[in-house]
Amino acid sequence: MKIRPFGVEEWMNTYENDAVANIAETCVDSLTVEALLDLSGRKEPLLEQIRSLRLSYGDIPGSDRLRDLVAGLYARQSRDNVLIMNGGAAANFLSLYTLVEAGDEVVSVWPTYQQLTSIPESFGATVKLLPLEPEGAFLPDVERLKALVSEKTRLICINNPNNPTGALMEGPLLEAVVDVARSVGAWIHCDEVYRGLVHEPGLDIPSVADLYEKGISTGSLSKTYSLAGLRLGWIVGPADFIARCFSRRDYTTISCGRIDDLLGSVALEAREALLERNLSIVRRSAAVLREWVDGEARLDWVPPKAGTTAFIRYDYDLPSETFCRRLFEGDGTFIVPGSAFDRDRWFRIGYAFDPVMLRQGLDRISAFLRRLEASGL
Structure with missing residues (x-):
């Protein structure tokens, strides 16, 4: 490859x-670590919990506590829709690995995080690029997207907010992209690692996983939550898709670290x-x-x-x-x-x-x- x-x-x-x-x-x-524990308001009990934590594999898909907290970041998800990964990059890889095969057609916005184009390409997919232009505020042109997709399109890749541009797809535009995907039966993979960092106060942006029955959202604790060193991310999507990801994850990850899982739970409990x-x-x-x-x-x-x-x-x-x-x-x-x-x-x-x-x-x-x-x- x-x-x-x-x-x-x-x-x-x-x-x-x-x-x-x-x-x-x-x-x-x-x-x-100290700042995170201070934010939690439970520093000393948590330090004791860490000291006594047995360093086994732990809960293979991620602890129920952490998966429930991740599911709570979304409007329509439960722990069965969540798989914990060792970072957002690993979440993106596993999602794409599960979805894309040689000969598939993938449409991706560009510029974006390069995983979304290079990984499908490496699997033998044909990748069509939807250019994001400054004249259009670096947002996808839905008419151009309609022209790019076909009955062969397996997957549409986006990231929201966009890296590198900081452009933000709001609800109506996301729903328009979903309509295009649904028209050809394509999945949508949305890298949402910057979700929550909206500059305009009060603006709430939906997740693709909540908008579409074939929508997959990935996230992590690295960007929005300032905890890249924990190497914790997740995939959120339909339960049957998560089960397929889980069966492939056995070959690469087995489980994430128990201390990471614990501190990740602490962070999401102190999310506000x-x-x-x-x-x-x-x-x-x-x-x-x-x-x-x-x-x-x-x-x-x-x-x-x-x-x-x-x-x-x-x-x-x-x-x-x-x-x-x-x-x-x-x-x-x-x-x-x-x-x-x-x-x-x-x-x-x-x-x-x-x-x-x-x-x-x-x-x-x-x-x-x-x-x-x-x-x-």
Whole structure:
């Protein structure tokens, strides 16, 4: 099996650990174990529970406690609709592995998280891309989607909120995509790892798993909940589909860690306080980023409406990989080139951390842009 190199992850792996100013990170400012336990309000009893926890395989599909909590994030799901995985990436992989076979036709939005296109392609599927364009606010054009699907279409892949653009598909648009999928009998796989990080207060976005009888949603504790180190994610979908995933999961995962399961349960039980913290960070930092972009005459964007990433276009005569590498080599400032998403003259930035640190990183980019201008670019 051949698979295309994972552009974003290879770039991150190469540069991330040596960065002086990392504004490529897409998780909301990560929590310490102590901070999580403090949020729970039950620190000492939980520490005792962890100390006495037997490190067996535990509950193979995930504990009932955790699966009930995950199901509670959705409107129409129970624990039988939930399978716990070791991260959102593993959840995406297992869902696609269960659904896609050689010869299938898959339609996916692009740009998106590369798993959604490269994994089906590696299985021998024909992948058709639905371009997301800035002129359309990086949202899928339903008429173009209708033209792409056929009776052969097995699967439509989307992610909401979108990575890298921060675009947000609201209920009516999601329902229109569901109508297209239903018209040809296709499944929908929606990567929802940034779900809950909506910038506009009070805006509630439905999950694909709740909207469609053949809808699959994946999520994790990494982005929205600041707990990437727990390596916990999930698949939510019809019970018979979850059973098929479970039978394949035996070959790769067996179970997730018992400490991860326990701390993941603690996090979701403290969800309200955790989201309050994280939405405050995201909304304040998004305002800082907007002010900065507005002040740079040779930058352009569609402001993100959700999530932790923004996709920014620049007007300098440099390929995006060269642009980002020269920025990094100059003073250790780290962003992701648009070439990782097959979009040159763009870069992706992450902004979900302390606004003061974000401003320092943005000031470094501004200084780099002034150097480019001084050199005649």
